[in-house]
Amino acid sequence: MSAPVAATTWDELRQRLVGLPDGAGVNVAFETIDRHVVAGHGDDVAIRFLAKDDPPDAPGEAYTYARLMAESARFAGALRSLGVGPGETVFLLAGRVPRLYVALLGALRGRHVACPLFSAFGPEPIVQRMVLGDAAVLLTTSALWRRKVAAIRADVPARHVVLLDVDDQADAPEGTIAYGDLVDGATELAIEPTPPETPSLLHFTSGTTGTPKGAQHVHDSVAMQRATTEEVFGLRRGDVYWCTADPGWVTGTSYGVIGPLSVGATMLVDEAELDPTRWYSILDAQSVDVWYTAPTAIRMLMRAGAELAAGHDLTRIRAAFSVGEPLSAEAVVWGRDELGVTFRDTWWQTETGAIMIATPHDAEVTPGSMGRPVLGIEATLLATDDHGEIVLDGDGHATEIADPDRIGMIALRPGWPSMFRTYLNNPDRYAKAFADGWYLAGDLARRDAEGRFWFVGRADDVIKTAGHLIGPFEVESVLNEHPDVTGSGVYGVPDPVAGDVIHARVVLRRGVAPTDEVMTSIMAHARRRLGAAVAPREILAVDQLPITRSGKVMRRLLRARELGLPEGDLSTLEGGSSS
Numbered sequence: 245m246s247a248p249v250a251a252t253t254w255d256e257l258r259q260r261l262v263g264l265p266d267g268a269g270v271n272v273a274f275e276t277i278d279r280h281v282v283a284g285h286g287d288d289v290a291i292r293f294l295a296k297d298d299p300p301d302a303p304g305e306a307y308t309y310a311r312l313m314a315e316s317a318r319f320a321g322a323l324r325s326l327g328v329g330p331g332e333t334v335f336l337l338a339g340r341v342p343r344l345y346v347a348l349l350g351a352l353r354g355r356h357v358a359c360p361l362f363s364a365f366g367p368e369p370i371v372q373r374m375v376l377g378d379a380a381v382l383l384t385t386s387a388l389w390r391r392k393v394a395a396i397r398a399d400v401p402a403r404h405v406v407l408l409d410v411d412d413q414a415d416a417p418e419g420t421i422a423y424g425d426l427v428d429g430a431t432e433l434a435i436e437p438t439p440p441e442t443p444s445l446l447h448f449t450s451g452t453t454g455t456p457k458g459a460q461h462v463h464d465s466v467a468m469q470r471a472t473t474e475e476v477f478g479l480r481r482g483d484v485y486w487c488t489a490d491p492g493w494v495t496g497t498s499y500g501v502i503g504p505l506s507v508g509a510t511m512l513v514d515e516a517e518l519d520p521t522r523w524y525s526i527l528d529a530q531s532v533d534v535w536y537t538a539p540t541a542i543r544m545l546m547r548a549g550a551e552l553a554a555g556h557d558l559t560r561i562r563a564a565f566s567v568g569e570p571l572s573a574e575a576v577v578w579g580r581d582e583l584g585v586t587f588r589d590t591w592w593q594t595e596t597g598a599i600m601i602a603t604p605h606d607a608e609v610t611p612g613s614m615g616r617p618v619l620g621i622e623a624t625l626l627a628t629d630d631h632g633e634i635v636l637d638g639d640g641h642a643t644e645i646a647d648p649d650r651i652g653m654i655a656l657r658p659g660w661p662s663m664f665r666t667y668l669n670n671p672d673r674y675a676k677a678f679a680d681g682w683y684l685a686g687d688l689a690r691r692d693a694e695g696r697f698w699f700v701g702r703a704d705d706v707i708k709t710a711g712h713l714i715g716p717f718e719v720e721s722v723l724n725e726h727p728d729v730t731g732s733g734v735y736g737v738p739d740p741v742a743g744d745v746i747h748a749r750v751v752l753r754r755g756v757a758p759t760d761e762v763m764t765s766i767m768a769h770a771r772r773r774l775g776a777a778v779a780p781r782e783i784l785a786v787d788q789l790p791i792t793r794s795g796k797v798m799r800r801l802l803r804a805r806e807l808g809l810p811e812g813d814l815s816t817l818e819g820g821s822s823s
């Protein structure tokens with residue numbers, strides 16, 4: 245157990261920032277862009293964009309730090325010209341194209357709250373998040389507008405919809421604004437004073453019950469993202485860095501925008517989806533020094549066979565990291581033996597804003613273990629009951645597990661700069677994330693005698709599929725809307741590539757038979773409403789669902805039945821505990 249961290253440690257991290265001139269605070273756009281321009285590095289390439297159809301060795305579209313500064317300032321000016329004020333929320337729904345990054349940084353520059361959404365979301369998750377987040381503006385593309393947004397426009401609170409890929413207002417569908425004409429007429433907005441506690445990014449994350457939770461971050465977070473980028477990744481100015489995560493998820497903002505730009509690196513962004521051959525070509529041809537990816541992607545590479553890497557020089561890769569799901573010992577050994585690349589694990593969450601536990605670039609790798617707490621982070625394991633809930637004694641104290649190898653819940657001592665500040669409009673849920681002075685992560689782990697953490701599993705019912713956190717309640721709510729469905733239970737089952745895939749069991753309306761037609765209609769409804777990333781892979785009809793005394797569907801029991809696991813103990817569990 246590490247000693248409690250003195251508050252000055254966090255101030256030391258903050259001192260690595262330059263801060264706004266005249267002590268006017270901290271702004272993420274300044275720390276990621278302007279500081280490099282001011283220091284004379286404006287001509288360095290900040291981001292190199294490979295479009296979907298670009299070959300992997302294409303020069304791509306290079307955005308220097310100076311260009312990123314001018315364009316994001318112009319976009320911030322454009323938002324002001326639309327009457328969007330500081331503190332208002334700008335939603336971004338687009339693939340990994342340059343203007344998405346410009347707009348994200350522009351929104352932060354203007355002190356708006358930026359909320360990126362994964363572009364594979366269907367209409368339901370989009371509407372729900374935009375309502376919860378009280379969207380003032382939506383930035384999207386004309387294809388996504390046509391396919392997803394136009395039909396739900398009336399349900400979405402945004403005052404303006406801007407189409408990133410439309411230059412001429414004459415080409416913009418009615419009710420939308422062309423990005424090109426909008427920014428052409430705008431003036432560059434100078435950064436205004438930004439107290440470090442000014443809200444910055446909003447990322448929605450799923451729990452087991454209720455609607456998704458909006459984890460609210462602040463500009464101060466850049467101190468932690470910069471420090472972890474330096475210390476964990478060992479990333480420096482001039483390095484080429486590739487984070488394969490989409491900015492719709494926190495990895496794609498904390499380490500797919502903020503961290504790497506804050507140190508002055510050149511970030512590679514590929515618009516295309518994972519293709520093993522393309523990836524090996526990119527790593528080689530683009531001379532990637534540091535690579536951040538995920539176990540789902542590594543498993544897809546393993547499946548495709550290391551032969552595909554033959555002929556590609558991967559020796560330049562100085563360090564490679566993984567996040568989001570357990571990085572198995574097999575994957576580490578495969579990477580080392582077959583690719584000559586040693587994947588190092590990092591553990592964190594949407595709520596923590598930055599890496600908390602990791603095997604840094606210069607640390608020895610113990611395959612299967614996540615590593616140790618980084619920088620000044622104090623992490624522990626707290627004893628839980630059979631329901632995965634923290635055990636508190638009469639005085640409200642939790643029990644820290646001191647013995648090696650006993651399982652407990654990962655808990656962190658709050659206070660680091662990138663810690664989320666609240667769940668938007670949901671103080672009760674925020675309060676429930678803490679006990680006895682600890683932030684409760686909801687993950688179970690072991691700690692060995694040398695202080696390394698080993699991931700065990702989630703303490704609740706949330707599902708990790710292809711690295712994405714999905715709340716079963718969100719999926720069940722959509723299934724239950726289908727006219728033939730009266731109830732449903734959703735859970736994850738292991739999958740060799742995706743980690744878990746989503747399965748659903750539904751009870752049909754009395755008198756309705758589970759014909760192919762009915763089941764196909766339910767599946768089509770789920771895909772249409774939820775999008776491919778969130779819809780169940782399998783939906784089967786059952787006569788009834790196992791329900792607890794308090795009326796909750798016992799998802800873990802459904803899972804155990806499907807997997808043929810012993811049911812005995814599970815049937816007493818109150819499934820669906822809130823998180």
Ligand code: WT7
Binds near residue numbers: 591593686
């Ligand atoms: C959950 C958080 C912020 C990173 C992306 C996901 C799981 C995260 C690991 C790891 C095993 C991991 C945990 C965590 N997770 N990293 N190295 N090994 N599991 O952020 O969507 O908020 O998900 O991802 O279960 O609680 P997120």
